[in-house]
Amino acid sequence: MFTWSKTYKLERHQRIPLQRSKVFNFFSDAFNLERLTPPFLNFEILTPAPIDIQKDTLIDYRIRLFGIPMKWRTRIERFEPDDAFVDNQVRGPYALWHHTHTFEDTEDGTLMRDIVLYRLPLGPLGAIAHWLFVRRTLETIFNYRRDALDDALEGVA
Helix, strand or coil, X not given: CCCCCCEEEEEEEEEECCCHHHHHHHXXXXXXXXXXXXXXXXXXXXXXXXXXXXXXXXXXXXXXXXCEEEEEEEEEEEEECCCEEEEEEEEXXXXXXXXXXXXXXXXXXXXXXXXXXXXXXXXXXXHHHHHHHHHHHHHHHHHHHHHHHHHHHCCCC
């Protein structure tokens, strides 16, 4: 049966030639997200520094997409040092945004995985928006992050 409120899934993985604890620490620092977000989003963290990431931490952001400003609040739903953390949208542009980050040891460093479950608001308009641009925009954002990671991790040893 077709439903307009479909939950979409975006999965990514990336091998990073650093110790798992260092990779986890980098990704669990909310301010590093600014370094990994494409400039076209005008991403800004509104929560004052320092942000002590742990279970139930709330983080406020602002983005601008296609000239439209949006505020976004996430809550850290799960926080397991060196292994995983999950951020869940409390308020923002999605009807659902549930982002799981996991980190595993490999022979040459760390395997980082992202699983994002998301759903758009507005029923049929959201489904059309997903088809027209949301899916491609998310792919662009995660591709940028993948490519920016090497530069961002330079100096992390």
